[in-house]
Amino acid sequence: MKILGIETSCDETAAAVVEDGVKILSNQIASQVEIHARYGGIVPEVASRQHILAIIPILKQAMAEAKTTWRDLDGIAVTIGPGLAGSLLVGVNVAKAIALAHGLPITGVNHLEGHIYAGWLINRSINFPLVCLIVSGGHSDLALMRGHGDYVVLGRTRDDASGEAFDKAARILRLGYPGGPAIEQAARNGVASLQLPRAWLKGTNDFSFSGVKTALLRLVEEGKVSNEADAAASFQEAVADVLVTKTVAVAKERRVKQILLVGGVASNELLRQWLVNNSPIPVLVPEPVLCTDNAAMIAACGYYRFQAGKIDGLDLDVVPSLKLA
Ligand code: KG4
Numbered sequence: 206m207k208i209l210g211i212e213t214s215c216d217e218t219a220a221a222v223v224e225d226g227v228k229i230l231s232n233q234i235a236s237q238v239e240i241h242a243r244y245g246g247i248v249p250e251v252a253s254r255q256h257i258l259a260i261i262p263i264l265k266q267a268m269a270e271a272k273t274t275w276r277d278l279d280g281i282a283v284t285i286g287p288g289l290a291g292s293l294l295v296g297v298n299v300a301k302a303i304a305l306a307h308g309l310p311i312t313g314v315n316h317l318e319g320h321i322y323a324g325w326l327i328n329r330s331i332n333f334p335l336v337c338l339i340v341s342g343g344h345s346d347l348a349l350m351r352g353h354g355d356y357v358v359l360g361r362t363r364d365d366a367s368g369e370a371f372d373k374a375a376r377i378l379r380l381g382y383p384g385g386p387a388i389e390q391a392a393r394n395g396v397a398s399l400q401l402p403r404a405w406l407k408g409t410n411d412f413s414f415s416g417v418k419t420a421l422l423r424l425v426e427e428g429k430v431s432n433e434a435d436a437a438a439s440f441q442e443a444v445a446d447v448l449v450t451k452t453v454a455v456a457k458e459r460r461v462k463q464i465l466l467v468g469g470v471a472s473n474e475l476l477r478q479w480l481v482n483n484s485p486i487p488v489l490v491p492e493p494v495l496c497t498d499n500a501a502m503i504a505a506c507g508y509y510r511f512q513a514g515k516i517d518g519l520d521l522d523v524v525p526s527l528k529l530a
């Protein structure tokens with residue numbers, strides 16, 4: 206079964222063709238990072254315009270790379286949320302037009318669920334139940350997954366998402382945008398010598414990352430940060446420490462068979478290593494290119510949705526504030 210995946214929820218225009226939810230035939234991504242970097246963050250109007258410019262060329266590239274014709278496709282999976290309304294609309298409308306023109310079934314995918322399905326692109330026989338840590342620019346969710354499409358959210362961030370915290374910390378340290386990769390890069394030349402707080406929120410599985418960001422800002426304002434690399438390393442460790450400790454604790458408590466680490470922040474090498482090294486439960490982390498936004502994960506998720514008979518009509522609409530469960 207060949208599924209075309211389309212992803213335009215944020216600042217990447219992406220299209221991919223995936224066979225049977227596991228085999229990537231193509232995975233094309235047009236990033237807008239350089240355009241938004243000029244403004245120090247994502248400008249929604251600019252993002253939608255760029256999606257409109259990029260979507261058709263990216264679709265053509267994805268179909269060509271997969272050596273696939275419209276007739277070879279079995280369905281279309283498109284991100285409907287969460288994300289920027291104007292950006293989501295571009296992908297959803299293009300997906301509907303293709304579905305109508307070629308008589309293909311369409312299924313709307315939750316972007317967060319899509320991130321989870323990046324796991325199936327690298328290991329088809331993942332055991333349930335599992336705990337997923339989904340860490341992206343807008344979310345830091347801990348979820349229990351009991352089967353395909355079956356989620357219970359165990360915890361989430363009460364303020365900044367971890368990716369958002371990385372982005373803000375990078376701005377504070379004037380390291381540029383996007384912040385996650387910038388902090389990781391700077392941290393390579395530093396040691397975690399700054400004392401930064403960890404919000405444990407004991408007794409809950411929730412996260413909070415605004416405190417550590419504010420603490421960093423204070424130190425900078427008070428002139429106590431003489432070395433940006435050390436500050437970046439300290440910040441990265443403070444965030445990874447909380448994410449790893451809480452994820453391992455909840456996975457043990459729930460006696461799950463697997464931990465899945467996904468989302469843009471999951472491309473962070475320190476976080477990946479710490480989670481793998483500190484978990485008695487097997488950890489699965491997709492390669493970085495499948496952690497950050499892509500359409501292969503949307504197509505993989507779409508495959509399981511089609512298997513479950515979850516087909517949407519052409520009245521499919523965007524849901525900018527969609528939740529995982
Ligand atoms: O999943 P994603 O690509 O897009 C959203 O769905 O938001 O995640 C983007 C987030 C950004 O906040 C970015 O700074 C962060 O992931 N990120 C990283 C790294 N690469 C991307 N954070 C830490 N370390 C990285 N290497």
Ligand code: ZN
Pocket residue numbers: 316320341342468469497498
């Ligand atoms: Zn994402």
